[in-house]
Amino acid sequence: MYEGIVQELIDEFGRLPGIGPKSAQRIAFHILQTETFDVSRLAELLTELREKVHFCEICGNVAEQQTCSICRDPRRTPTLICVVEEAKDVVAIERTREFRGLYHVLGGAISPIDGIGPDELRIRQLLQRLADGTVQEVIIATDPNLEGEATATYLSRLLQTLEIRVTRLASGLPVGGDLEYADEVTLGRAFEGRTIVSN
Amino acid sequence: MVPLYRDEAVVIRTTKLGEADRIVTMLTKQHGKVRAVAKGVRRTASKFGARLEPFMVADVQLYEGRSLDIITQAETLGAYGADIVADYPSYTAANAIVETAERLTDAEPQLQQYLLLVGALRSLARGDHDAALVLDAYLLRALSLAGWAPSFFDCSRCQKPGPHSHAVVQLGGVVCDECAPSGSPRLDADTLGLLSALLTGDWDLADESPEDVRRRASGVTAAYTQWHLERGLRSLAHLDRKQLTT
Ligand SMILES: [Zn+2]
């Protein structure tokens, strides 16, 4: 245990996801020892993040306005919606340059054991977006792991009753992993070879 | 000497750890409930693939770590995950099953609980029976193994031979007229018959039961489960019954 500010900072870093006590200590000492480290810039960014960055009212992606830059872009195809778990999946798919439609970020995957059912995700908002008949295809791009597949099963069953084509990313994606770790080529191919769930 | 060990295990739950690892909670055949780290499992090129996902049964090799054990190898024995997630009601039932297994077991070896869990997941994957029935049969039997066997025929307080119709989950099932507190709810013979069938494994009777009877039996089973597992099961709130939606 260190005293005062140093320990408090280590405790704060340690609360962040993926950072254990050792990493927290390393980061705190790095900042302490590196005079050129711009502390006020980091503090400013954190404050700005809290004040200015929100989730897009339409798709749930990160946005600095009411809506995100993808939803505001008139060149995107409004008839196509790709459903993903997290905003970081939008980044992964954008890197492939294979997809020119819009997104819908669910905010996670269905996992009852963790207390997450359909009502805890942005599924109601998805149905609202599909209500006016503009969208002709929904591509389900949840993670290729168990919870992602279960979420895809649920969505397929839910959307079956609507007059919309539902597709799932091709099964070429290795199972068990997170979508964000798929390389661009594999992910791009998965888009091209997506399979029809219901038509 | 490297403290290596090998066992058969059902994956109960996984939680993300750091950049690409997961903590895998398993019920093993010989070592009870084990929490271990699977390194790099979230990377798409992981050697583990889907072998360490929930509902999978695997032959695992681990070495003892200081706080958590580390999984070094995993070979699939029962690949139940894919079939279970392909049917949403089965997925929600499987969640309640593994959550119950997690709550009823500890580091002590519990072979009977292990076999019951594998059997329930295999049955869901094969679609042998309605998912809700598989869940209810599992819950009643898992609680029985844990020392809380209910009775749906003889009085659960004084053992007076049944049938009885007062059902009080807090007293362990049905109770006779003398043992029943005033105002005890009554259950119909069909529902009690189904509950007994699920407890004893009479699948012919269970498979034939009508939906309204199944729903009443599920209500009793859920109440009995929640009563014994102090903190409620989170998964039970998210159960999805096929019959209700089609
Ligand atoms: Zn948006």
Ligand SMILES: [Zn+2]
């Ligand atoms: Zn009695």
